[in-house]
Amino acid sequence: MGQKLLMKGNEVIAEAAIRAGCRHYFGYPITPQTELMHYMAKKLPKIGGVFMQAESEVAAINMVYGAASTGKRVMTSSSSPGISLKQEGISYISGAQLPAVIVNIMRGGPGLGGIQPSQSDYFQATKGGGHGDYHMVVLAPASVQELYDMTVEAFNIADRYRIMTMILGDGVLGQMMEVVNFRDEEKNETFNKSWAANGHENKREHNMITSIHLDPAVLEQWNIGFQNKYKLISENEQRYELYNCEDAEIILVAYGSVARICKGVIKEAAEQGIKLGLIRPITLFPFPVKGFEKVMDIPKAFLTVEMSAGQMVEDVRLTVNGRKPVYFTGRMGGMIPTVNNIMTKVMEIKENNK
Amino acid sequence: MFLNEIIIAGFGGQGILSAGRLLAYAGMLEDKEVSFLPSYGPEMRGGTANCMVVISEQAIASPVLNSCSALIVMNNPSLEKFENWVKPGGVIITDSSMVHTKTKRTDIKVFEIPATQLANEFGNKTYSNIYLLGKLINETGCVKPENFEKALYGILSKKRHYMIPEEMEVLKVGMNY
Numbered sequence A: 001m002g003q004k005l006l007m008k009g010n011e012v013i014a015e016a017a018i019r020a021g022c023r024h025y026f027g028y029p030i031t032p033q034t035e036l037m038h039y040m041a042k043k044l045p046k047i048g049g050v051f052m053q054a055e056s057e058v059a060a061i062n063m064v065y066g067a068a069s070t071g072k073r074v075m076t077s078s079s080s081p082g083i084s085l086k087q088e089g090i091s092y093i094s095g096a097q098l099p100a101v102i103v104n105i106m107r108g109g110p111g112l113g114g115i116q117p118s119q120s121d122y123f124q125a126t127k128g129g130g131h132g133d134y135h136m137v138v139l140a141p142a143s144v145q146e147l148y149d150m151t152v153e154a155f156n157i158a159d160r161y162r163i164m165t166m167i168l169g170d171g172v173l174g175q176m177m178e179v180v181n182f183r184d185e186e187k188n189e190t191f192n193k194s195w196a197a198n199g200h201e202n203k204r205e206h207n208m209i210t211s212i213h214l215d216p217a218v219l220e221q222w223n224i225g226f227q228n229k230y231k232l233i234s235e236n237e238q239r240y241e242l243y244n245c246e247d248a249e250i251i252l253v254a255y256g257s258v259a260r261i262c263k264g265v266i267k268e269a270a271e272q273g274i275k276l277g278l279i280r281p282i283t284l285f286p287f288p289v290k291g292f293e294k295v296m297d298i299p300k301a302f303l304t305v306e307m308s309a310g311q312m313v314e315d316v317r318l319t320v321n322g323r324k325p326v327y328f329t330g331r332m333g334g335m336i337p338t339v340n341n342i343m344t345k346v347m348e349i350k351e352n353n354k
Numbered sequence B: 001m002f003l004n005e006i007i008i009a010g011f012g013g014q015g016i017l018s019a020g021r022l023l024a025y026a027g028m029l030e031d032k033e034v035s036f037l038p039s040y041g042p043e044m045r046g047g048t049a050n051c052m053v054v055i056s057e058q059a060i061a062s063p064v065l066n067s068c069s070a071l072i073v074m075n076n077p078s079l080e081k082f083e084n085w086v087k088p089g090g091v092i093i094t095d096s097s098m099v100h101t102k103t104k105r106t107d108i109k110v111f112e113i114p115a116t117q118l119a120n121e122f123g124n125k126t127y128s129n130i131y132l133l134g135k136l137i138n139e140t141g142c143v144k145p146e147n148f149e150k151a152l153y154g155i156l157s158k159k160r161h162y163m164i165p166e167e168m169e170v171l172k173v174g175m176n177y
Helices: A009-019 A034-047 A057-069 A080-085 A087-095 A122-127 A144-161 A171-175 A216-237 A256-271 A289-295 A312-320 A339-352 B016-029 B076-085 B115-122 B125-140 B145-155 B158-176
Strands: A004-008 A024-027 A050-053 A074-078 A100-106 A137-139 A164-170 A177-181 A240-243 A250-253 A276-281 A283-285 A301-306 A326-330 B003-011 B033-038 B048-056 B068-073 B086-095 B109-113
Touching: A004 A009, A004 B016, A009 A034, A009 A100, A009 A144, A009 A164, A009 A171, A009 A177, A024 A034, A024 A057, A034 A050, A034 A074, A050 A057, A057 A074, A057 A080, A057 A087, A057 A100, A074 A080, A080 A087, A080 A100, A087 A164, A100 A144, A100 A171, A122 A164, A122 A283, A137 A144, A144 A164, A144 A177, A144 A216, A164 A171, A164 A256, A171 A256, A171 B033, A177 B016, A240 A256, A240 A289, A250 A256, A250 A312, A250 A339, A256 A276, A256 A301, A256 A339, A276 A289, A289 A312, A301 A312, A301 A339, A312 A326, A326 A339, B003 B016, B003 B076, B003 B125, B016 B033, B016 B048, B016 B125, B016 B145, B048 B076, B068 B076, B068 B125, B076 B086, B086 B125, B109 B125, B115 B125, B115 B158, B125 B145, B125 B158, B145 B158
Parallel strands: A024 A050, A024 A074, A074 A100, A100 A164, A137 A164, A250 A276, A250 A301, A301 A326, B003 B068, B068 B086, B086 B109
Antiparallel strands: A004 A177, A137 A283, A177 B033, A240 A276, B003 B048, B033 B048
């Protein structure tokens, strides 16, 4: 057991990245993730790292592209509107098969929207907000401790598969404080990075990092390689939490801070004699189909709860594939679903599925 | 079961968020589960500010509260906004120097402490939140006073540690008010 600290989510992500060996950070400030940047600005120069506040989000993501090409562990972070600006770079980095970690502490949109928490960037994160047939691995922590653990893990996944990994949080997770345990020494896996463009001193062939392949036959092969990689990731890396699912009448599906609210709903429902369970996807890409298969026969229905108009619910419907009814409830624009909002929907579903 | 769900609300600059952080820190020192959720953004700079603190013996389901067991309010709008959030049998503690309306609730305990006035008389207006925290600690037992003191040492920068004996004095006044 290492140190036990009361820390803000955003700062924990930064500390975890540093402990994971990240020494390069490029970003541009935006509420509600700016504390992450502050922390990096304070710490990185003291430990031989590079912190740069870029002139824009577009510049920051391209600095990430450059640093990642050299095989260094690199991170950027932003919130929804800033992540939209980074999409071109994300597509290029993904096309060039480079490992990098990006954090989105989501706020309400579209456009500049507001600064309150939201989950309305699910599509952008999991389906590819940039162009081309690419995916990032998307991790959805639900507590400050998980922000720590998953940030460390994000770097390992990124290096293991040469892929961009996104931490998808929201304003609640970024701003809240909880107790976090840092391990004394982070066990960082080491990876062979013989692909890196980091100077060959005439001792080997030079490495080329690019996303351009003008011959369609070559580009198709390149894409087939991507798809095989995503298949492998889906086999190896699906993560989820099943909570209270044994003989649950309805199983809630929620990620991030909304999953926490759903746990409160489950407690309240139990007091009224209603048995609810929860599937909490921890990886949003790959979507944790395996978790659903484990509990598919149990409930009468699934209820997806999101801070959006209903985005993850599409993946839930694809996974359930008509075997059970799938319902949705959510709030938008920075409003957080209340226990009452969710209980009202639960009662409606009970009435419909007598 | 030991579960304290606390909301602290007022204007930015009244020490609302510091008060919440101190409680959460003290709770951590008692090996309780704690969460602290501040309002953020423009609210922190002169608008209304609030925070939600949970101190519990069990794992905390949600840091986002829709109701609370105790409420500290330091301005009128916060009383209006949150008075109906308090569960029956709960506690409202107001800074009566700042809050001039009365709660309509009759199913809860209400304590009115002229905290801003007391702090001004004491000679440091930044202590107003500490009077109210004193009452909260006394009424709910959410954390022990000695751990609150340790939290002050843990959170305040070293150059402010000289203030802590005074703050503990103020806390005791609040506890017994």
